[in-house]
Amino acid sequence: MGQITATLGKTIKEFLRQKTILFWTIAWPILWVLIGSFSFTENAPSEVVSYIKGSIAISMSVFALMTAGIANLPGNIAQDRERGLLSKLMSMPINPWRDFVGRILALLAFSSLAAILVTLVGYICGARFSYTLTGLWQSIAFLLLVSLASAGIGMFIGTFVKHVHGAIMSGVGIAVVTAALSGVMAPYSSLPLLLQQFARIYPISSANSSITYLLAGEDYAGYNPLSVSQTSLTIVISLSLFIAGLIAYSRFCWRKE
Amino acid sequence: MDAIYAENLTKKYGDNEVLKEVNLKIAEGEFYALMGPNGSGKTTLASIIASVRPPSSGKVEIYGKKPEKAKDLIGYVPQENFSSPILAGKENLMYFAGLLGYSKNRAEEIVNELLNKIGLSEDANKRVSNYSGGMRKRLEVATVLFPGIKILILDEPTTGLDPSARRKFLGLIEELRKEETTILLITHIGADAELASRVGLIDKGEIIAENEPERLKKASGLKNVINIETTIKSEKVANVLSSFSEGQKVLETDVGYRIYCKDIEKATPRIVRSLDAIGCKATRIETEKPSLEDVFFKLTEKMVREVS
DSSP: OOHHHHHHHHHHHHHHHOHHHHIIIIIHHHHHHHHHHHHTTTTSOHHHHHHHHHHHHHHHHHHHHHHIIIIIHHHHHHHHHHTTHHHHHHTSSOOHHHHHHHHHHHHHHHHHHHHHHHHHHHHHTTOOOOOOHHHHHHHHHHHHHHHHHHHHHHHHHHHHOOSHHHHHHHHHHHHHHHHHHHTSSSOGGGSOHHHHHHHHHSHHHHHHHHHHHHHTOHHHHSSOTTSHHHHHHHHHHHHHHHHHHHHHIIIIITOOO | OEEEEEEEEEEEETTEEEEEEEEEEEETTOEEEEEOOTTSSHHHHHHHHTTSSOOSEEEEEETTBOGGGOGGGEEEEOSSOOSOTTSBHHHHHHHHHHHTTOOHHHHHHHHHHHHHHTTOGGGTTSBGGGSOHHHHHHHHHHTTOSTTOOEEEEESTTTTOOHHHHHHHHHHHHHHHHTTOEEEEEESOHHHHTTSSEEEEEETTEEEEEEOHHHHHHHHTOOEEEEEEESOOOHHHHHHHHTTSGGGOEEEOSSEEEEEESOHHHHHHHHHHHHHHTTOOEEEEEEEOOOHHHHHHHHHSOOSSOOO
């Protein structure tokens, strides 16, 4: 067993055993898939219902990844700090980078589980997707970008919000508000112009639109998010958020004055 | 070579000097207790030795190496309960074994031995949230008992434990002492510090006295202590009692007062009469030998522990 495996195992067990985490990351998006699939499609033409349900399932899977990165990860970091585990780890011959990799791998594994469950419930509710193999791989790459951007924001929160409840509530708040404002939880076309611009800059939203575009079609994305400039922006901002969060975490979480 | 060596160790936070040129030498296999009240700098000192935080100036060495180069020799148990409450006791220890790089089979073997040693074998698969305070502390101490760790730094491990859990925990420390592990115990409880081979008293970031427990008591010049339970506690009562105490020092306790007296037999009836005269009854009077907490009080006029 190495440090990475040990941290991965511990973190994933903690994610899977906390009811609040399971609720916000898995139950809450599933609830919205159920509500969305049966309430928002009543007046839609029958030939598009399954794709609307598909786009709802995609958005809720993205929301699950957002919650995991923006709320669960900082909650986990703050919890370890609050109960003195970070002090304990600092006294041990271990590498902070390995701790970090273990946490991120746990986050990705848990996020994947959440996304699969949410998509599965969507499928059971009638969601259908139209995709090519390349489109599927591209979608997985965009899901990875969502996770990395969310983890970046989460590491910022976990580093600077010192208490567990503060970190979790800040994370949930940021995830819910930004998801609502950027079109993850509402159709892009229904957003006012200013928020449409935000949706294109906010990498989680633009990645969500990209996945919707790839798996459900342009009509459901609201615009073409796969242009070179838009895709580059999504990649650059996602990676920048992740790297910035990582720097904050390694510099400030693992240092005591 | 000293297991722990600190020279002119200073720690400042802005203008606040938490440690003031502290010098400390702890020999290999020694059980050293550092006793002081909250805010005296003892936790800061422990965390610097454990390489959790850097000093502002001065030098620390662990077996002649800088603390950050000797992390594999140090086992640090911070004040907080750092074990994960939603993992089982064994899962917590397996996590630490993994961090230390043991293979799964070897980790399993060592963890089972450790659980046996700390008396938690039967509760190994219970979640830590179901453990008592004492069980949790013993589990956390087990994280520093992996092979190769030569120095244990235990920061207030008995705080918050009930008397029975505390005794059991101290029993474990006594066992570890027999294995000739170097122990640095941070505490504000005199009775815990008495177990150590040497005690340092720390106040306002300075080690004000250091010696074997009995020598510290002898050097303080304190002969006897009288515990007086009173029907009321007030400044007036304290003033009356101060006239019977050496150096007029009166320590307030949970149920009354504690004074220092050379001639108990003469003083006791006079104390009762004087209290009566101001309308206060002494409901119980007990005498005992001075403790390390009394020595600390004599030196600083401060109590190590807060009175509830």
